[in-house]
Amino acid sequence: MKYVYFLFLLLCQSQVFAIEVTFINPSVPGTPFWDRVTAIAKAAAEDLDINLTVVYGKDNRVFNLQAIQTVTSKNILPDYLMFMPYDGNSELSFSTLENAKIPFITLERTLLPEEQKLLELPQEKYRYWLGEIFHDNTAAGELLADTLIAGAVKDNQNILKVAGLAGSFSGESTQRTLGLEKSIDKHENIELLQVAPAIWSRERSRYIIHQMAGRFGKIDIAWAASDGMALGVLDSVKSGYEEVNPKMKIGGFDWTVEAIEKVKSKELVATVGGHIFQAAWGLIKIYDHHHDKNVFIKGLDQKTYDLQVIDQDNIDTFYLLAEKVAWQKVDFNVFTLTTTNNDHYNFDIALVMQMLN
DSSP states (O other), X not given: OHHHHHHHHHHHHHHHHSEEEEEEESSOTTOHXXXXXXXXXXXXXXXXXXXXXXXXXXXXXXXHHHHHHHHHTSSSOOSEEEEOOOTXXXXXXXXXHHHHXXXXXXEOOOSOHHHHHHHOSTTTSOTTEEEEEOOOHHHHHHHHHHHHHHHHHTTOOSXXXXXXXXXXXXXXXXXXXXXXXHHHHXXXXXXXXXXXXXXXXHHHHHHHHHHHHHHHOOOOEEEESSHHHHHHHHHHHHTTOTTSOTTOEEEEESOOHHHHHHHHTTSSSEEEEXXXXXXXXXXXXXXXXXXXXXXXXXXXXXXXXXXXXXXXXTHHHHGGGGSOOOGGGSOGGGGOHHHHOOSSOOOOHHHHHHHHO
């Protein structure tokens, strides 16, 4: 009986001392990319003794703010909150959390430069803004373009014509498109025909690439700011429209299951990603901060990790991401400074893949 009571006390203590984190998923349940972000975060939370509560921002800045306001209005507040800010109300979102005295971290730098500047850097204007988890979208956009150009050069020694499909008028899409333009500038015999806003839509991308082919003629490369838009271009190629080049080199972002499958079948050249781990990396930094590691530096302006490309050179290694993944196989403790006593982070996706194999 005493043994049972002892176990009960241990269980109660573990629940009392678990870290309470709320993650505002900016999308809705059923969105492939964000569902995977959440699944990985839940696996990390389990390893790190974190009670993770997930609420949804419904792909809208108003609903995202409402989710924050709902959390801050409760009698019992989380120890930390993690979310992705939106253009137009980021200052109000930050102020709401600041007034509630909830330490928070942000995911991605998706804001337009002028709004990002208003927020300043972590712990400067907003004391409870601990830090950011973000990658360099411009470098990632350049990486995708470089990969597509390298693939097209093998088949064509003439001037290559490139079509760009951007997302919405957001910082994220703008930064990725800047990377495309940087890649074009450093290559010879490359012509950027147009960058058209496809608003992250697969359906819109089908129409746009067909329209651009009718206007400009043969398009050699289609660079897309998301896998969904890249797949829309592929849909148009496979539909048999005479204007659309059947040998067009196509690539996008996000490491979606379908995109990885299409890289495997050589229908897409590449998909750039790795940000499916961003919430997990955020939880790891929260865990270390909670255990008195100095991981959130005031005024720090430094990316957390890099995105990577999946193409023919590494598709065999990464193809398992197209399958149902048992994220519980990954021991996220090995990435923490608390457990390893390392003095810097090594958010190495290659190590994740080793544990999954």
